[in-house]
Amino acid sequence: MQKNTVFVTGGAGFIGSALIRHLIENTDAKVVNIDKLTYAGNLQSLESVAANPRYVFSHTDICDRAALDALFAEHRPRGVLHLAAESHVDRSITGPAAFIETNIVGTYTLLEAARQY
Numbered sequence: 001m002q003k004n005t006v007f008v009t010g011g012a013g014f015i016g017s018a019l020i021r022h023l024i025e026n027t028d029a030k031v032v033n034i035d036k037l038t039y040a041g042n043l044q045s046l047e048s049v050a051a052n053p054r055y056v057f058s059h060t061d062i063c064d065r066a067a068l069d070a071l072f073a074e075h076r077p078r079g080v081l082h083l084a085a086e087s088h089v090d091r092s093i094t095g096p097a098a099f100i101e102t103n104i105v106g107t108y109t110l111l112e113a114a115r116q117y
């Protein structure tokens, strides 16, 4: 366990990857990137920090409670920055189910895992 470990969900996305690069390059935080790698996730945006020992990638869906519990138990973070989302409004019209799953069920699942931890 490291004192200042933080989780970033959706860290392979537009905002999350910028946040992770900032945290690794400008702080001493250890960052666990929790991302399902949907069409929106792109690990190339994290190439500059990928080899840093304070960076960990977990290919995980935030709807997966057991996987989240295991990550909390293993890394014992002091904070969670939740950026995982279905974020493209046009897609919410053509395929709303993924939005319900990730943005509502996934956020709820993450909150419950954090509360229990």
Ligand SMILES: NC(=O)c1ccc[n+]([C@@H]2O[C@H](COP(=O)([O-])OP(=O)(O)OC[C@H]3O[C@@H](n4cnc5c(N)ncnc54)[C@H](O)[C@@H]3O)[C@@H](O)[C@H]2O)c1
Pocket (backbone or CB within 6 Å): 009, 010, 011, 012, 013, 014, 015, 016, 034, 035, 036, 037, 038, 039, 040, 041, 042, 060, 061, 062, 063, 083, 084, 085, 086, 087, 088, 101, 102, 106
């Ligand atoms: N981009 C903007 O300008 C902007 C502005 C204001 C608010 N926001 C909000 O910030 C958040 C992030 O936006 P973004 O632009 O980075 O989105 P994005 O679509 O670029 O990235 C979302 C990331 O979440 C991951 N993801 C999706 N479903 C997941 C799941 N079930 N489990 C784990 N990971 C999953 C994707 O793989 C992707 O890496 C969203 O809530 C968005 O509404 C974005």
